[in-house]
Amino acid sequence: MRFSIIIPTLNEAAGIEACLLALQALRADCELVVVDGGSVDGTVKLAMPLADKVLVSKPGRARQMNHGAGHATGEVLVFLHADTYLPAQALELVAAHLDGIHQWGRFDVRLTGPHVMLKVIACMMNWRSRWTGIATGDQVIFATRGAFVAAGAYPDIALMEDIAFSKALKKISKPACLKAKASSSGRRWERHGVLQTMVLMWWLRGRFACGADPDKLAALYAKGRLWTCG
Template sequence: MRSKLIAPSVSIIIPTLNEAAHLGRTLTQLEILDPAAEEVIVVDGGSTDATLTLAHMHGCRVIRSQRKGRAVQMNRGAAAASGEILCFLHADTLVPSDLVQLMATTLADPAVSCGGFLSLMRGARRTRWGVSLHNALKTHYAALLFRPHRYLLNGFRVLFGDQVMFCRRRDFERCGGFDDTLPIMEDADLCERLGRLGRIRQLNRVVESSDRRVVRWGSWKATGIYLMIGLLWGLGVPASKLKRFYGEICD
């Protein structure tokens, strides 16, 4: 028997663009959340594959965005959401079945403004332990290098989309949501603004993301790209220039 939905309610927002190869697995996992989320919102940027068909099959609320881009699409989803907690989830990421409880418990602490998880990159053939370790470490070193006083005094962390960011809707609205002019690093930018409202907490629980970009680039190149992006972002390089290191955001 599924447990009764606890307060506060949760809206899960998934930006998509041609994600049919991964979305079905993610939505299947969301169907066994216990307690369940209030709603799952798929915000699509113009898919030409079976993404929308899958979203409808799984009973998601579907929004078609006239503009594509993760920040734009996630803001559209947040504006339409009814939940008190907003959870931003990539279409290729699997979450623990107690996701809703974990988020509610974390944000029950009024000193916490945002949370996320440990991201494990995994594919059909292997787990990317090295890349996954670097992704965990950069939440610390990016904050320590570029916002040391906030890291040491206020527990500031820099989380990224693969780590399944979540926050209260009122805090999201208070800090202005995602900056939809950013083609990349919109997640780190939101963390920096949410970090002014409270602590950023990374839970000691794992979410699993596809290693598709690592397969394309190779582990060393992928780690180098992620490292370069983080360093340049911290030094103030505009996101429009950083984008060329990462390729298309929603490919």
Template sequence: MKVLAAPSATSAPLAVVIPALNEAGHLPALLADLARAPAGLIESCLVVDGGSSDGSARLSALAGARVLQVGGGRGCQLAAGVAHSTAPWLLLLHADLRLAQGWWSAVQRAMAAPEAPWCFRLGIEGADPALRLVEWCVRLRSGPGQLPYGDQGLLLPRRLLERAGGLRALPLMEDLDLVLRLRRLGPIRDLGLPVRVDVRRWRRLGVWGTAWRNARLRQAWRRGADPAVLAARYYQP
């Protein structure tokens, strides 16, 4: 594993971990959003690169992030990022997200409350009315259903992550695996702000085709399918 930027020595309460693979088109904007946080909030911003060929790692280092190079899929990347940070709170983000203005205030309020996991609300770029329906369904799944996924971002205390058994190094479904364990320890709360997700994942198969494919993958995982096989299906061109 190669580290492209050194960690900073600080007692700030929050470590941000971003798994990435060929995300040069999205990482600069997300890192700029994170850079707007007030001084003293973020201990380290770790971009865990899975072997990008588009300069994602170098761009992240130039933007001031600490960069780790770890293969094996998103779960492996997240686990490595968590292991290479020390802050008491963790913010796990996908690389193609954008954070809302003032996101740090919501995070600071959450960290001042009794310890619990928190998630953002999902917003999807694009004008298709079907995307608004997807967002509404995700609100139901995340609130009453207590099943937010990784593309919403997850804020949680390190101690709570350890109590839940940590992040498992899965190539896919690492977010569902973690959330199912976290919600046994208490409710997952709403930060009250959206993240904005790139629409590309819904373009290739269409909104409903993508939703159907993802539902089938989740069902297969729950039935014991190999996450590596599911990851190959999910990421196939």
């Protein structure tokens, strides 16, 4: 089974080398595809020696991941954020769980950082995902190429593309919810305040479910708060 790990980036110079170095041992069984959305901090230059393909597309995580999938050669597509690390034996676990019942899935997640609430938030994310069958990008969504195509790829929206993609994939098969934990940075949670970010994310998901404009939700997400004044 051939894998392609697709990593969307935008100004990730501080961490892209560490991200790609952690994946080097997997390159015998997979290709590493970095898709940059217009970084101005040297991300592309740093990624080139450590990836099989470094592509450039218009910015937007969904657009970048779809662009990477279009140039990838793997039978299985793994979508990895630049601040997230795979668990041990990740590809073996994916291969073992993609069967006639499951054509896509995700890992459990742990959020790294000193704040004690990050562990609680990660547990809530994992429980909610297991209950609803919906995955977030931090949980490293993976899918067979056939499922990716059948789901219509990631919708080209500014926010919640992972939620919408999961819902489309659920129509194809149940997700494989792997208990092995991917490690994702809690930097955004800590930057804007853990409790405030938690409330914000709940509110954004609720508004998205009610049909709110993803562009307007993305503006609030970028600010890291519910209010727009100031």
